[in-house]
Amino acid sequence: MVAFPYYPIGNSLYNVALSLFIPTIFFFFAGATYRIGRYLITYHSPLDVNPSMPLRGKVSGGEKIKDLVNTVANSSKVGAKRKPITTIVGLLMHLTLILIIFLLAQHMIFWAYYIPPYSALFPLAIPESAEDGLLALTMPGHPTTTMAYTFVNDIWGPLTVILNGQILTYLLMVFLAIYLAHKFYALAERLVIRAGDWWFFLLLFIDVVLGFLASSHIPNNVTWYDNLLGAHILVAEIIIATLPFTRGFHMFEFWFGKVREWYFMTFRRGAK
Amino acid sequence: MSTTITQQIDLEKLKQAIDEVVYTQIDSTILYYVQSCVNCKACEAGCPFSADGLEYSPVNKAEITRQLVRARFTVWGMTIGRVIGGAKKYLKLDEAQTLADYVWHCTDCGSCMFVCPMAIDSGALIELMKQISFKAGIIPKVYKELEDLEVSEKYWDIKEIQDIWNGLINKIGETIGKSVQLDKKNSEILLYSSLYEALVYPDVIIKTAKILDMLGKDWTFMSKPLGIRPPIGIVIGDSEGSVEVMKRIYEYFKEINPKYVIMTSGGYDYPTLRYRMHEILKVKPNYEVAHITEALAKWYEEGEFEIEQLDEVITWHDPCQLSKRGGVIEPPRVLLKALSKKFKELPNHGVNTLCCSGGGGSCSLPSTIENLAKMIGYTLDESDKKFLEDRVKSLKNAGKKKIEEINKIKPQKVLTGCPVCKESIGFSIDYYKADSKVYHIVEILADRIKVKGK
Ligand code: SF4
Numbered sequence: 113m114v115a116f117p118y119y120p121i122g123n124s125l126y127n128v129a130l131s132l133f134i135p136t137i138f139f140f141f142a143g144a145t146y147r148i149g150r151y152l153i154t155y156h157s158p159l160d161v162n163p164s165m166p167l168r169g170k171v172s173g174g175e176k177i178k179d180l181v182n183t184v185a186n187s188s189k190v191g192a193k194r195k196p197i198t199t200i201v202g203l204l205m206h207l208t209l210i211l212i213i214f215l216l217a218q219h220m221i222f223w224a225y226y227i228p229p230y231s232a233l234f235p236l237a238i239p240e241s242a243e244d245g246l247l248a249l250t251m252p253g254h255p256t257t258t259m260a261y262t263f264v265n266d267i268w269g270p271l272t273v274i275l276n277g278q279i280l281t282y283l284l285m286v287f288l289a290i291y292l293a294h295k296f297y298a299l300a301e302r303l304v305i306r307a308g309d310w311w312f313f314l315l316l317f318i319d320v321v322l323g324f325l326a327s328s329h330i331p332n333n334v335t336w337y338d339n340l341l342g343a344h345i346l347v348a349e350i351i352i353a354t355l356p357f358t359r360g361f362h363m364f365e366f367w368f369g370k371v372r373e374w375y376f377m378t379f380r381r382g383a384k
Numbered sequence: 385m386s387t388t389i390t391q392q393i394d395l396e397k398l399k400q401a402i403d404e405v406v407y408t409q410i411d412s413t414i415l416y417y418v419q420s421c422v423n424c425k426a427c428e429a430g431c432p433f434s435a436d437g438l439e440y441s442p443v444n445k446a447e448i449t450r451q452l453v454r455a456r457f458t459v460w461g462m463t464i465g466r467v468i469g470g471a472k473k474y475l476k477l478d479e480a481q482t483l484a485d486y487v488w489h490c491t492d493c494g495s496c497m498f499v500c501p502m503a504i505d506s507g508a509l510i511e512l513m514k515q516i517s518f519k520a521g522i523i524p525k526v527y528k529e530l531e532d533l534e535v536s537e538k539y540w541d542i543k544e545i546q547d548i549w550n551g552l553i554n555k556i557g558e559t560i561g562k563s564v565q566l567d568k569k570n571s572e573i574l575l576y577s578s579l580y581e582a583l584v585y586p587d588v589i590i591k592t593a594k595i596l597d598m599l600g601k602d603w604t605f606m607s608k609p610l611g612i613r614p615p616i617g618i619v620i621g622d623s624e625g626s627v628e629v630m631k632r633i634y635e636y637f638k639e640i641n642p643k644y645v646i647m648t649s650g651g652y653d654y655p656t657l658r659y660r661m662h663e664i665l666k667v668k669p670n671y672e673v674a675h676i677t678e679a680l681a682k683w684y685e686e687g688e689f690e691i692e693q694l695d696e697v698i699t700w701h702d703p704c705q706l707s708k709r710g711g712v713i714e715p716p717r718v719l720l721k722a723l724s725k726k727f728k729e730l731p732n733h734g735v736n737t738l739c740c741s742g743g744g745g746s747c748s749l750p751s752t753i754e755n756l757a758k759m760i761g762y763t764l765d766e767s768d769k770k771f772l773e774d775r776v777k778s779l780k781n782a783g784k785k786k787i788e789e790i791n792k793i794k795p796q797k798v799l800t801g802c803p804v805c806k807e808s809i810g811f812s813i814d815y816y817k818a819d820s821k822v823y824h825i826v827e828i829l830a831d832r833i834k835v836k837g838k
């Protein structure tokens with residue numbers, strides 16, 4: 113009679129996934145260098161034809177900063193007015209995604225392992241589920257180990273009832289499903305839809321589902337858990353490695369585009 | 385899809401045009417516009433042509449450029465993309481017809497850039513399509529005819545055109561009570577006008593001259609226009625022809641050597657003459673090109689004159705090229721606030737102004753084009769007529785949105801600063817029977833400016 117069933121440690125997708133993390137990062141940087149390099153090679157600086165503009169006057173420092181804020185906020189403001197549903201779903205999807213990727217307690221441990229200073233953000237950790245949330249700062253429970261306590265002793269307080277991995281994941285799945293539906297709608301309208309559109313969303317959707325299944329222990333079996341978690345990390349690695357070639361790269365380029373728009377509108381006033 | 389240009393498409397010529405344009409015009413900006421679009425379709429909400437059909441939304445129109453660029457400049461586009469889609473080296477006949485249709489459903493108004501979360505200027509990508517289209521000879525004949533006349537300067541051989549221009553000079557003289565100084569060198573101000581403005585709103589030019597005269601400015605006018613609406617090549621995709629015309633304009637400006645070139649038009653000619661001409665010719669001007677509202681706002685703020693107030697609700701339609709492309713948003717407001725305490729903003733204004741759909745690449749009201757064609761002795765053929773009919777449809781669709789927002793604030797007067805906006809909004813006001821009237825701001829200001837001490 114065996115007290116515990118045999119568990120083949122080191123023989124799951126989890127280990128494969130972990131060992132592929134560094135190569136993934138390498139691919140990502142190689143791709144990003146290629147993408148940015150192309151910009152640098154084809155760049156030529158614009159000619160400033162109007163160095164002094166007496167009729168137009170100077171723009172003060174305060175106005176320039178106000179312009180920058182407006183530039184970044186304008187698309188969301190106009191979108192919320194003219195296309196409220198897609199804009200609000202889009203904004204919430206981004207917010208949910210950012211919270212999950214960067215502040216979910218499990219993900220934070222992962223990031224901190226590779227980038228140790230990341231641990232400075234631990235007090236912001238979002239617990240995996242509402243039950244863990246009960247152990248939050250304002251509702252202290254009695255954890256059995258200090259490690260668990262550290263990760264749920266967060267600043268979110270009662271908010272952890274909604275600000276937890278499970279609820280955020282449900283929301284994210286709904287938002288991503290709306291996005292995918294949006295793509296089908298575009299297809300039905302015979303509008304252009306690119307491979308990068310459904311590929312990125314599909315991978316993201318699969319990845320969120322895998323992460324959800326693993327962390328919820330569905331099915332409740334340790335081998336399944338390791339494989340699901342491994343698959344979750346593997347899909348994330350595919351996303352990261354291919355980021356420089358997909359729409360996902362907009363998380364870096366967004367800033368560049370907006371600053372560029374601001375520069376042209378505020379300093380050069382309208383030159384393209 | 386409606387095909388507005390029915391002349392024969394020569395696919396070989398088109399191939400050559402695609403190569404010439406795509407290979408020569410790629411730079412980091414275009415590359416960014418091509419590869420950073422996330423296909424979120426937010427730009428759809430900014431484009432006046434989305435009302436004509438979702439296929440006219442900026443991202444969808446610009447996709448043709450994206451595909452052509454990907455096929456040449458991305459690893460994916462050069463390999464799998466060509467098989468599974470997303471990249472095209474050349475276009476088939478039906479795709480070429482789509483291109484010909486799409487390019488005339490963009491006024492290069494810039495709205496898409498401000499609405500796009502990635503700040504992508506789809507108008508700039510569509511402009512490349514327009515250049516391809518022009519090089520391949522796929523262009524409404526009437527536009528080609530007008531541009532040929534402009535580039536060759538032969539418009540000035542047409543007696544009717546000379547009469548219109550000389551008549552304008554005479555009327556300015558009558559209004560100010562003395563003869564107009566023509567082509568005077570080293571004046572403080574060169575009052576710039578195109579033939580087009582002389583045709584559609586001579587009163588605005590005359591009243592601008594009246595204001596300059598009242599303010600005692602040292603100004604001069606042009607003895608002949610520098611083109612029909614130069615450079616037409618910019619809006620019809622003729623990059624080489626437009627350079628010819630820009631060289632001519634620059635030489636004239638340089639020769640006259642004014643401190644300010646002041647124009648009443650806030651259409652595509654504003655950012656073109658202010659920025660683009662100098663960037664393309666790589667010259668730094670000694671003069672400042674300004675819209676009349678910039679000059680008047682500055683002089684008003686410096687206390688050169690007062691404005692007698694109106695007791696009416698007035699509003700301002702920001703011309704796209706003046707506000708979004710030109711960055712002139714504040715100056716007209718200085719004047720409008722002085723003009724009426726009841727100045728109200730339209731719900732969408734500034735960089736988010738709704739385009740009237742008449743400007744930029746669409747080249748004004750079809751009826752004006754018809755008049756111009758008649759004047760130069762050109763007979764519109766069936767394809768021209770079909771093309772102009774399609775333009776009316778877009779004007780009605782875009783005009784509907786504009787009138788809806790005008791009706792929300794119910795102004796007695798809608799003021800603006802561009803001949804085409806004035807015409808297009810006037811068209812919509814008539815068509816939808818709105819209660820407002822549209823004016824160029826100078827038309828109202830000229831009679832309400834009180835020069836201090838006079
Ligand atoms: S708004 Fe910008 S990113 Fe979104 S589809 Fe349009 S061009 Fe692409």
Ligand code: SF4
Pocket residue numbers: 430431432433441442445489490491492493494495496497506507508510739
């Ligand atoms: S520039 Fe204006 S007309 Fe052209 S695609 Fe963009 S929004 Fe539409």
